[in-house]
Amino acid sequence: MINPVSPFPGVTIESVPESSKQNVALAVAKARKAQTAWANTEVSNRVKILDRFHKLLIENQDELLTTIQAETGKSRFHAADEILGLAMITAHYAKIGKRALAPKRRAGALPIFTKTYVLSQPKGVIGIISPWNYPLVLSICDALPAILAGNTVVVRPDSQTPWSAIRGLNLLRQAGLPEDVITIVTGDGNTTGTALIDEVDYVCFTGSTKTGKIVAAQAGARLIGASLELGGKNPMIVCADANLKTFLEVAVRGCFTSAGQLCVSIERMYIHESIYEKFLSAFVKKVKELKLGAQLGWGYEVGSLVTDALVNRVSDAVSTAVAQGAKVETGGKLRTDIGPNVYEPTVLTGVTKDMKISTEEVFGPCVYVQPFSSTEEAIALANDSIYGLSASVITSNARNGRQIAEQLRSGSVNINEGFAAAYGSVAAPMGGMGQSGLGRRHGIEGLLRFTQPQTIARQRWISIGPKFGFDEEQWTKLLGKSLLILKRLRIR
Structure with a gap:
């Protein structure tokens, strides 16, 4: 069991079970199984869940404030920053999600003859390792764009502050989020966090630069992506x-x-x-x-x-x-x-x-x-x-x-x-330079990091190889002249 200790005298925090490596692997397996069905849901349905969650955040803020205070020891006004900030992030992604994730037309290889578009495909299962200092917003704010993009998520909150994340997830489920789309595992970073990175398709980490380098190395060894918000001076x-x-x-x-x-x-x-x-x-x-x-x-x-x-x-x-x-x-x-x-x-x-x-x-x-x-x-x-x-x-x-x-x-x-x-300014990206991290949260950047761009190009009416009786040399010269004309016309 994990037994968090409140910084406030006389305030107790309920214990939570500690997840083993096997528990983490099982949670990721369930998330992976749920991901296919979740990715096939309409983006508009995912947006409705975010809209309902936004309302529930405001309606349940007193309970959330008490949980955050008990776990972190911060003033109630500073605890309110988390709820209001998370509400702003939720509203932003609910607003831009459908448009941001829609297929995008791109210029094709041959104008008119090549029709090209780009899809934003989900990465799969996202692992989130969140810190104790802002335990509600930093456990949930990255999960929202991740699920909006069609991923499922496993969150490992800090052992000091599990209940802020748990209460946030409970509200998402009240808002209609299906089981196993977001799952919480608990435990220390060396065991549970490491096990999580070994299983997921992408990892989000917020914490110290020292630990962030370890997370990045572990993710790199598996060739999975990572976004890291780290220290600052x-x-x-x-x-x-x-x-x-x-x-x-x-x-x-x-x-x-x-x-x-x-x-x-x-x-x-x-x-x-x-x-x-x-x-x-x-x-x-x-x-x-x-x-x-x-x-x-x-x-x-x-x-x-x-x-x-x-x-x-x-x-x-x-x-x-x-x-x-x-x-x-x-x-x-x-x-x-x-x-x-x-x-x-x-x-x-x-x-x-x-x-x-x-x-x-x-x-x-x-x-x-x-x-x-x-x-x-x-x-x-x-x-x-x-x-x-x-x-x-x-x-x-x-x-x-x-x-x-x-x-x-x-x-x-x-x-x-x-x-x-x-x-x-949640419509703008937030993250660090230098040893303050990699990647960005917030903004469209914070959404698209959870996607893989897939290019689909359809060739029609005419293929790209030599035509009209031209040999390869003649066809190459014709294409070269055509590119010059297209550039002058600002088509290419």
Whole structure:
């Protein structure tokens, strides 16, 4: 049995059975058997299930919020991000699914004589390995486009947070999803996750870069595709013309949503030297005012870290930075008087390039701040990372913001927002550059990754070989001249 422990004192989480390798193989076999019939259903029928699921998400949000909070320790407002985000993703794919998956005409080999079209065929059985930090949305958001494309899915949620995924699947079944189209298996990554990758036709993984490389190698050995959303060390550039009120609102949310346990959370902040002291002082004051909590319900802004291991990781990162010369402007303490895993939102200054914290992901409520003197320097600092997941630019000049954004090596860039603008733009792709991952979720890209393009070309009236008494040499010259004419006419 798996026995998750809530970060909240006095809150218990029900145990779940642990899946064996044999259980995983059986789940995939059932999914594979169900996939043929599911792929033969009309896309419009799949869309109806997503529409009903969207409604059920909103109607059952209180129960979902309580489950998410109990498993993760985050504030209720931050838990609501998952439900609202998943509802947006569901609505988007329900809207575009039929059109995106319809056969597409392409130019044929010979105009008029060759009729060519491309089908989006499902890959088969998709394996999803989801993390603990956003346990509802990251277990379900990739499954939705996968099933919409005609695949079946087996999900392995993190052992800390199985019930968020289970409740999400229960709602999908209430919405009319047939048995075995989505199945959940539970267990640790080394056993259950590895077994899942050994069986499926494509894998989605969200987690650390270290583990992502192992997943990619295992998938590569089987020649199956993979999409990986991995770590980040996400920067924010605060320009000289930035509005203080906008900066404070965006920076606090960008750094401390879900107590910083978020792949797109801001961990590095670069403020122009002309406003550095003023903005830093205001930011530290604002962070000190954040209300902490460790209980179910509303009433506080920043919750707990999810496990003791993460508490140790964050504590070690901060203490090591301080030992190397960094200064704690606020925070840096474990608040067991509030809850066993509550760590104060922390702001550091004096971080230098040789410190571990300058380059390594903390994945907790910690950000370091430093000044810059020129836009070129800020861009160089922001790009000085192996990661490239998300970035932020704060400026009052839209043109300046876009010019900076286009020079950042990052899968998503938010102008005058921390991460929510890009992440919430679910019609646009979301993913990382560098060691922040491969592939994209959201947008049409997040749907078509679960398909294989199949080209079907029908030749009619005339074959492609020599005709009209021409020999091979004459026919080749005629085709060459024809291609020149077609190019001039912009037909080819």
